[in-house]
Amino acid sequence: GAGVSQSPSNKVTEKGKDVELRCDPISGHTALYWYRQSLGQGLEFLIYFQGNSAPDKSGLPSDRFSAERTGGSVSTLTIQRTQQEDSAVYLCASSLARHFDEQFFGPGTRLTVL
Amino acid sequence: EDQVTQSPEALRLQEGESSSLNCSYTVSGLRGLFWYRQDPGKGPEFLFTLYSAGEEKEKERLKATLTKKESFLHITAPKPEDSATYLCAAWPNNDMRFGAGTRLTVKP
Numbered sequence: 001g002a003g004v005s006q007s008p009s010n011k012v013t014e015k016g017k018d019v020e021l022r023c024d025p026i027s028g029h030t031a032l033y034w035y036r037q038s039l040g041q042g043l044e045f046l047i048y049f050q051g052n053s054a055p056d057k058s059g060l061p062s063d064r065f066s067a068e069r070t071g072g073s074v075s076t077l078t079i080q081r082t083q084q085e086d087s088a089v090y091l092c093a094s095s096l097a098r099h100f101d102e103q104f105f106g107p108g109t110r111l112t113v114l
Numbered sequence: 115e116d117q118v119t120q121s122p123e124a125l126r127l128q129e130g131e132s133s134s135l136n137c138s139y140t141v142s143g144l145r146g147l148f149w150y151r152q153d154p155g156k157g158p159e160f161l162f163t164l165y166s167a168g169e170e171k172e173k174e175r176l177k178a179t180l181t182k183k184e185s186f187l188h189i190t191a192p193k194p195e196d197s198a199t200y201l202c203a204a205w206p207n208n209d210m211r212f213g214a215g216t217r218l219t220v221k222p
Contacts, residue, residue: 004157033210042118043158043201043212056208091157100205101146105157 002026004106006092012112013082021077021109025094032075033095033103034067038088048100049075082113116141118204120213127192127220135187135216137202146205147185149178151198152215158201161187192220 005024013019025032034046049055049069060066064082069075079086089110093103119138127133139147146165150158162171164180171178175196177188187200199215 035210035212040214042214043203043210045210045212048208059209093157100148100210101163102160103158104160107155107157 004092004094004104006090006106006109008109009107010110010112012114014114015084016081018078018080019082019111021079021090021092021111023075023077023092023094023106025073025075025092026104029094029096029104030072031095031097031100031103032069033093033100034075034077035091035093036061036088037091037108043091046077079111082111084113087111087113116204116206116211118202118211118213120200120202120216122216123214124217125219127189127218129193129220129222130191132188132190132192134189135200135202135218137185137187137213138183139185139202139204139211140183141204141206141211143206144204145207147180148203148205148210149176149185149187150201150203152201153198161200189218192218194220194222196220 007022030051032049035043064080067077089108091108093105095103117140121136149161152158162178167182179186197220199217201215203212
């Protein structure tokens, strides 16, 4: 069956531009997660959506980051006024359960800010 | 502050040479401890969830155990296809804390 998909797979942008990253979770999965993985570092949790509930945004690194999930399915992570330190792989995951168990990850979007 | 530390950073084994990977955590109110495997250029792949001290889970050549302060991932008679980065993550509340991972290389 189809797994979690993310687009684009690679994104190169100039400092100061806005970017949108998309995540399509596995059909029927109620929970969706965003992470950031910088070179040589562990995954950094960003935000978590459970169904149609409002997400806890406290993990987002700055107010330039925002995320939304429409209709309990597709999610978009938006980074405004990108900075070079935003360069990383952004990973999305989804899960069936109401909590963090057994997440299925997408392949990620590699963001490079020049 | 919630923290997860993995050791060693890198491990090279000969095929068939068993070993263990360590994950130490300082997390208030641990709700679950996860192990994932990550291959280069791909997203992590779920391996195990452990919920309470003393719990053990096995899958093929892998066995995960949990104490109140750390978790171990034991690899028995590894094969070259076990080469990957193994990530451990703690779930304290409404977030996940990942360690930096152990990069395992198994030589034939």
